[in-house]
Amino acid sequence: MDLILDIGTWISLLIGSFFLLVTGFGLLRFPDLYTRIHAGGMADTLATAIICFGLALQSGFTLISVKLLFVVIFVFLTSPTATYALAQAAFVAGLKPKLDGFEGSSIKPATKNDDD
Amino acid sequence: MFFDHFNYWIVVILMMIGLYTVMSRSNLVKKMIGLSLFQISVFLLYISMGKIEGGTAPIVSNAPDAVYSNPLPHVLILTAIVVGVATTALGLALIVRIKEAFGSVDEEEILSNEDNL
Amino acid sequence: MEEFTDIFLMLLLVAGSLAVLYVRNLFVATMLLSAVSFLMALLFVTLDAVDVAFTEAAVGAGISTVLYLGTLALVGSTERPRAKLSVIPLLLALSIGGSLVYATFEIPAIGAPDTPVQLSNLTQRFVEVSPVEIGIPNMVTSVLASYRGFDTFGETTVVFTAAIGVLLILSQKHVRRREEDEEEQNGLKPATQSHGQVGSPHDLIPHVVSKVLIPFIFLFAFYVQFHGDFGPGGGFQAGVIMAAGFILYSLIFGLHITKKILPLKVVELFLAFGVLLYGGVGVVSMIKGGNFLDYNVLSADPVAGQHLGILLVELGVGITVTAAMLAIFYGFAGRAQGRGKDVN
Numbered sequence: 001m002d003l004i005l006d007i008g009t010w011i012s013l014l015i016g017s018f019f020l021l022v023t024g025f026g027l028l029r030f031p032d033l034y035t036r037i038h039a040g041g042m043a044d045t046l047a048t049a050i051i052c053f054g055l056a057l058q059s060g061f062t063l064i065s066v067k068l069l070f071v072v073i074f075v076f077l078t079s080p081t082a083t084y085a086l087a088q089a090a091f092v093a094g095l096k097p098k099l100d101g102f103e104g105s106s107i108k109p110a111t112k113n114d115d116d
Numbered sequence: 117m118f119f120d121h122f123n124y125w126i127v128v129i130l131m132m133i134g135l136y137t138v139m140s141r142s143n144l145v146k147k148m149i150g151l152s153l154f155q156i157s158v159f160l161l162y163i164s165m166g167k168i169e170g171g172t173a174p175i176v177s178n179a180p181d182a183v184y185s186n187p188l189p190h191v192l193i194l195t196a197i198v199v200g201v202a203t204t205a206l207g208l209a210l211i212v213r214i215k216e217a218f219g220s221v222d223e224e225e226i227l228s229n230e231d232n233l
Numbered sequence: 234m235e236e237f238t239d240i241f242l243m244l245l246l247v248a249g250s251l252a253v254l255y256v257r258n259l260f261v262a263t264m265l266l267s268a269v270s271f272l273m274a275l276l277f278v279t280l281d282a283v284d285v286a287f288t289e290a291a292v293g294a295g296i297s298t299v300l301y302l303g304t305l306a307l308v309g310s311t312e313r314p315r316a317k318l319s320v321i322p323l324l325l326a327l328s329i330g331g332s333l334v335y336a337t338f339e340i341p342a343i344g345a346p347d348t349p350v351q352l353s354n355l356t357q358r359f360v361e362v363s364p365v366e367i368g369i370p371n372m373v374t375s376v377l378a379s380y381r382g383f384d385t386f387g388e389t390t391v392v393f394t395a396a397i398g399v400l401l402i403l404s405q406k407h408v409r410r411r412e413e414d415e416e417e418q419n420g421l422k423p424a425t426q427s428h429g430q431v432g433s434p435h436d437l438i439p440h441v442v443s444k445v446l447i448p449f450i451f452l453f454a455f456y457v458q459f460h461g462d463f464g465p466g467g468g469f470q471a472g473v474i475m476a477a478g479f480i481l482y483s484l485i486f487g488l489h490i491t492k493k494i495l496p497l498k499v500v501e502l503f504l505a506f507g508v509l510l511y512g513g514v515g516v517v518s519m520i521k522g523g524n525f526l527d528y529n530v531l532s533a534d535p536v537a538g539q540h541l542g543i544l545l546v547e548l549g550v551g552i553t554v555t556a557a558m559l560a561i562f563y564g565f566a567g568r569a570q571g572r573g574k575d576v577n
Contacts (some may be wrong), residue, residue: 074446081442119236120342125334126243132330133250139322143312145259145304149266152297153250156273159289163282168351169344173283174360175464176370183346185281186356187372191381193285194373195388198469198554201292201300202395205561208304209402212568215308222313 005057012054019047032098033090041083048075123164130157142223144211148204155200162189162196235279242276259310263301270294283465284373287457291473296558299480303565307572368536369462369543377467378543382526385546386511389553393508396557400501403564436485443485450478458551462540468547472554479555480562488566497563500556507553514545 026039052072056065130153137150166189174187211221218226249269256262270293277286341348350356359376367375377385458471483491515526523530528542 074449077442077446081438084438119240121337121340122236122240123243123343124337124340126247128330128333128337129247130250131333132326133247133254135329136322136326137254139325140319141254141312141315143259145301145308146262146312149253149259149262149301152266152293153253153269156269156293159285160273160276163277163280163285164343165340165348165350166282167280167344168346171281173281173465174372175283176364176372184360184372186351187359187376188355189350190282190285190373191376193282194288194377194469195384197285197288197292198388199391201297202392202557204297205300206395206398206402208300209399209561209564212304212307212565213402221308225313 008057009054012050012057016047016051016054019043019050023047033095034087034097037083037087041080045075045079048072048079123160127157127161127164130154130160144214144221144223145208148207148211151207152200152204155196159193159196162193165189239276239279242272242279246272246276257312257314259305259312260302263298263305266301267294267298270297284371284467284470287465287470288473291470291477295477296473300561300565303562303569306569307565366536367539367543369540371462371464371466373465374461374467374543374547375539378546379528379539382528382542382546385550386515386526389508389511389550392557393504393553396504396560399561399564403568439485443481447478447482450481451475454478458547459544461547462543468550469554472551473558475551475555476558476562479559483562483566488563488570492563495559497560500560500563503552504556504560507549507551507556510549510552511546514542514549518542 020043023039023043026043027036030036030039049072052068056068059065059068134150134152134154134157137153138147141147141150166186168183168185171183171185174184174190176184214226215221218229220226220229246269249265249272253262253265253269256265270289274286274290274294277283277289345351359372359380363372363375363380364370367379369375454471454475457466457474458468461467461471479491479495482494514528514531518527518530519525521530526542526546528539529535531538531541
């Protein structure tokens with residue numbers, strides 16, 4: 001039983017670390033602020049959830065697992081909100097997304113165009 | 117043997133980076149950031165001194181023969197962190213007023229403006 | 234094998250500090266300083282200092298970053314380019330660093346159980362006698378609030394003085410209007426009119442998520458305050474977390490609404506009340522026949538007296554730290570508002 005839990009924790013930690021590594025590559029290689037925020041926000045939250053699940057496997061049905069579950073819930077609530085707030089602040093400040101093939105497009109901030 | 121003093125060498129490196137930032141950069145906010153780096157390195161020095169090999173955090177647990185790390189450096193550094201943020205807040209408030217009074221937070225600009233007056 | 238984690242974290246620290254030194258945009262330098270503080274908190278956890286890690290994460294990476302960002306919003310965030318490498322500071326830093334490294338060879342090895350720090354009488358007293366004499370599991374809290382209670386009183390007074398100083402320096406008297414050309418240098422105009430208005434449709438997501446989360450922030454602050462006897466925690470961390478909840482509310486919903494909920498006069502009242510509570514416990518113990526801040530005489534049983542004394546004293550510290558951080562934030566944010574910019 002312990003061996004199965006250990007293997008489960010190892011797999012979760014490795015998968016979570018892989019997602020974090022992918023996030024790091026994305027932050028370095030993406031061309032624009034908005035794409036970087038996208039990379040950073042999504043895979044980061046998923047990796048946190050997987051790693052915390054792996055840690056919860058190690059501590060069984062104790063209070064520690066409940067606390068880890070709360071940490072995952074709060075990260076799920078706050079990390080996408082922070083990503084949204086960052087992207088919206090950049091857009092309102094005037095940073096336009098880098099759109100290939102749309103040179104000279106007439107997208108201006110504070111209008112009702114949607115930008116994704 | 118190599119790992120015996122590694123923490124202290126990192127402390128010295130961080131301390132010198134902070135000191136160099138304070139001495140060589142002329143922007144006042146950058147100097148405050150260098151001072152914060154210096155303080156952080158001193159915290160690492162004290163906490164490294166309190167560590168025992170194989171010890172745990174200094175919270176009494178039910179294990180009969182647990183070895184606890186020394187709580188006294190932890191108390192000193194707790195105080196030092198809070199006092200550090202208090203002095204940082206005061207320094208940053210002074211920087212805001214300096215900007216309003218002299219028009220710049222760059223030390224060389226302020227001195228050259230004063231010479232030109 | 235565990236040393237490799239420490240070594241990796243410490244090398245990351247050095248890399249982060251070098252980046253802080255060389256970066257010219259001060260916003261980036263502030264964020265890197267916050268990352269260095271988080272790495273330091275992780276390093277403290279591996280060195281078994283959980284209370285210190287908690288405080289460093291809350292204070293160094295939380296409040297300190299907010300203060301730096303508030304200052305940068307007021308003074309401009311680009312550093313002037315440096316023409317050359319400065320030789321004298323470099324030589325000075327290298328020579329001092331060299332002599333310090335030479336001195337570290339005399340320090341005993343890290344983790345050895347027979348260093349003068351570990352063998353002193355204070356350590357033996359704190360580790361062996363304090364669970365019996367004071368009776369709370371967290372030795373750091375018992376040393377902080379009871380054995381070295383006078384030092385903590387001085388620290389609370391330092392926080393109080395810093396808040397009073399910031400309020401004096403930054404209170405909203407005659408703010409002269411200065412040109413905002415520092416921000417125009419970056420090519421981005423500051424986010425002023427449309428963002429930050431209460432009721433703008435763009436702010437719906439942060440509004441809703443904050444309304445869900447802010448009660449839990451306050452609940453966590455109370456938990457950390459009163460659970461500081463049994464786990465990592467205590468007055469300072471709880472005060473900073475509570476202040477962070479109020480600062481989050483102010484950033485999302487506007488400073489004027491926060492000042493209606495918690496006006497500056499009430500904050501100043503709480504600021505003084507915390508220090509008075511701490512001093513009051515000391516005076517009451519003198520009245521009851523003991524020394525200043527001697528908790529043994531506060532109740533019939535000395536251990537119960539210690540518990541009561543530590544509870545009241547940590548409460549005083551928590552109240553003062555909350556009010557001090559809020560007062561400092563009001564000072565910076567009020568200054569930015571007086572110039573016609575919203576602090577966001």
